[in-house]
Amino acid sequence: MLTRNSPYTSAPSPYIVSVDLVRGLVMVLMALDHVRWFFTDANFSPTDLAHTDAALFFTRWITHFCAPAFVFLAGTSAFLSATRGLTRPQLARRLFTRGLWLVFLEVTAVRLGWVFNLDYSELGLGVIWALGWSMVVLAALVYLPRWAIASAGIGMIVAHNLLDGLQLDGFRSADGSLEWQGWLLNVLHVPESPIGYPLVPWIGVMAAGYAFGPILLMPAHRRQQLLLSWGMAIIAAFILLRLYNGYGDPARWTPQETASFTLLSFLNTTKYPPSLLFLLMTLGPTLILLAIFERWQTRHDMLSRLLIVFGRVPLFFYLLHLYVIHGLVIVFVIAMNQDPYPFLAAFDAFPSWWGFHLPTVYLVWIGVTLLLYPVSRWFGAVKARHKDSWWTPYI
Numbered sequence: 001m002l003t004r005n006s007p008y009t010s011a012p013s014p015y016i017v018s019v020d021l022v023r024g025l026v027m028v029l030m031a032l033d034h035v036r037w038f039f040t041d042a043n044f045s046p047t048d049l050a051h052t053d054a055a056l057f058f059t060r061w062i063t064h065f066c067a068p069a070f071v072f073l074a075g076t077s078a079f080l081s082a083t084r085g086l087t088r089p090q091l092a093r094r095l096f097t098r099g100l101w102l103v104f105l106e107v108t109a110v111r112l113g114w115v116f117n118l119d120y121s122e123l124g125l126g127v128i129w130a131l132g133w134s135m136v137v138l139a140a141l142v143y144l145p146r147w148a149i150a151s152a153g154i155g156m157i158v159a160h161n162l163l164d165g166l167q168l169d170g171f172r173s174a175d176g177s178l179e180w181q182g183w184l185l186n187v188l189h190v191p192e193s194p195i196g197y198p199l200v201p202w203i204g205v206m207a208a209g210y211a212f213g214p215i216l217l218m219p220a221h222r223r224q225q226l227l228l229s230w231g232m233a234i235i236a237a238f239i240l241l242r243l244y245n246g247y248g249d250p251a252r253w254t255p256q257e258t259a260s261f262t263l264l265s266f267l268n269t270t271k272y273p274p275s276l277l278f279l280l281m282t283l284g285p286t287l288i289l290l291a292i293f294e295r296w297q298t299r300h301d302m303l304s305r306l307l308i309v310f311g312r313v314p315l316f317f318y319l320l321h322l323y324v325i326h327g328l329v330i331v332f333v334i335a336m337n338q339d340p341y342p343f344l345a346a347f348d349a350f351p352s353w354w355g356f357h358l359p360t361v362y363l364v365w366i367g368v369t370l371l372l373y374p375v376s377r378w379f380g381a382v383k384a385r386h387k388d389s390w391w392t393p394y395i
Helices: 013-039 054-083 090-114 128-139 146-161 180-188 200-218 220-244 259-265 274-292 302-310 314-335 358-387
Strands: none
Touching: 013 054, 013 200, 013 274, 013 302, 013 314, 013 358, 054 090, 054 128, 054 200, 054 274, 054 358, 090 180, 090 314, 128 146, 128 200, 146 200, 146 274, 180 200, 200 220, 200 358, 220 274, 302 314, 302 358, 314 358
């Protein structure tokens, strides 16, 4: 399947457009989440039902789709790379080197965008770090049959919550530092600073996305049928398992004082690490969106063009949007005649007086999105002109 004699010689253009549209939507929603982090006046988690309201909760909840969709589609894109002329060793080498490149970016350019300083005591290893190591692991997995990759990926997604009972405190030495077993558990499943994105669920999501690739090379009608039916089946599985309330997420839902807040509790699944229910809740709609967006492929409205542009340069957009958002914070602070120095740090260390209500957050988000469109379009054109260059898979 992954040789030059593969029957999958190219990906149909409708698939490419639909993936770009979904990936572009992911980028736009991610920008909303990060603008909220930097600009909100809410000093509590938006999913904390004791303090939040519906508008703030759903502003956060809608962005939960970003990381699962992006990691899943990264795996799918890796499969499709092999159908466009890459041999299995070439694909493995590209995944390995690109994965290490992403890890390097996480601790350099990405980190600097978040904190605007060189104090490495403030180090957080987030989604780009997890994406990079998932690619490194996928570089080895591509040598397995596709059914084995699918089994490994789905197995990680379904079974990793069996480890929920393990805590890092049981693997500490007398001075409080993690022993090697605790360090391994931290990397793989239990988040603790600096690792916010343990790897096992994300590796599973990328592997599942890779195994899913051939579905998107099927004839359009059959492809759309499968996307819709599988998406609805995954959503149904989420609802049934969540109603059962016994496995798939360490946080159980509970009845609240109002029906609306009971719904919020039902939807409030665990992202760190992403639970089985979190992934069912987000990947099911992702498949349905892929089917819906295939029907957008001939549209030429502003929204479609914007999403396609962002979807074709996701890493460039990711790096740039952090500096733009954090830079706007500095501009706002200076315009308010305040000292910008305290804002050369992570957003959770900003002074308590800083922040704006949700309508302002949305206005800033729209402004950031429109500001990034022309430069992303320019870079997309540069990348298209150099599509055969060595550097294009890395940015």
